[in-house]
Amino acid sequence: MPTDPQSVPRSQVLPLDKALEVIDALPGGGVILTKVEDVLNWGRASSVWPLTFGLACCAIEMMQAFATRFDMDRMGIIPRATPRQADCIIVAGRATIKIAPIVRRLWEQMPEPKYVISMGSCATCGGPFYYDNYSILKGIDQVIPVDVYVPGCPPRPEALIEGFLKLQDKIKKEPFLRRRVARAAAAAAATPT
Ligand code: SF4
Numbered sequence: 001m002p003t004d005p006q007s008v009p010r011s012q013v014l015p016l017d018k019a020l021e022v023i024d025a026l027p028g029g030g031v032i033l034t035k036v037e038d039v040l041n042w043g044r045a046s047s048v049w050p051l052t053f054g055l056a057c058c059a060i061e062m063m064q065a066f067a068t069r070f071d072m073d074r075m076g077i078i079p080r081a082t083p084r085q086a087d088c089i090i091v092a093g094r095a096t097i098k099i100a101p102i103v104r105r106l107w108e109q110m111p112e113p114k115y116v117i118s119m120g121s122c123a124t125c126g127g128p129f130y131y132d133n134y135s136i137l138k139g140i141d142q143v144i145p146v147d148v149y150v151p152g153c154p155p156r157p158e159a160l161i162e163g164f165l166k167l168q169d170k171i172k173k174e175p176f177l178r179r180r181v182a183r184a185a186a187a188a189a190a191t192p193t
Pocket residue numbers: 056057058092093094120121122123127128152153154155
């Protein structure tokens with residue numbers, strides 16, 4: 001039996017009213033067939049809690065994205081003030097070489113699995129400070145791994161929202177459960193008996 005819904009021929013797809021009859025006939029009512037990993041990933045993608053790390057002008061647009069007009073809370077994206085409760089960090093604005101170790105330390109304090117959004121040209125590559133500047137980092141990816149780059153100077157709140165949609169897509173496709181099982185097996189194998 002094909003498992004990919006796209007591969008089911010049209011002639012074999014039940015019309016909705018027939019499908020509802022089948023579901024009603026099942027003991028206990030509705031049944032959902034899916035993979036555990038997909039359900040977990042759906043839950044993870046629907047509740048991304050970012051640590052907001054505003055460093056310059058881009059941070060003003062980031063704040064706006066969380067305010068009432070754009071209201072990212074409705075997508076389950078709820079800002080946190082501590083890395084211990086966050087699974088994503090938004091680096092918004094230019095990072096100096098001096099602050100880079102602090103960004104790294106905050107990222108290290110976040111529990112796995114964790115993600116990074118680089119917001120704006122400065123966080124991505126140094127932006128207008130790329131040339132002839134002794135103090136600005138030429139991209140936050142020199143100190144932490146970036147998952148999504150949001151372009152702009154500054155990016156509008158809609159661009160940050162699109163960045164989160166891309167991150168949610170990435171989370172939904174991750175082999176989250178399989179990776180955890182593999183990591184637990186590796187840890188068990190490495191433990192001396
Ligand atoms: S990308 Fe532009 S708006 Fe953002 S911090 Fe740099 S200079 Fe400011």
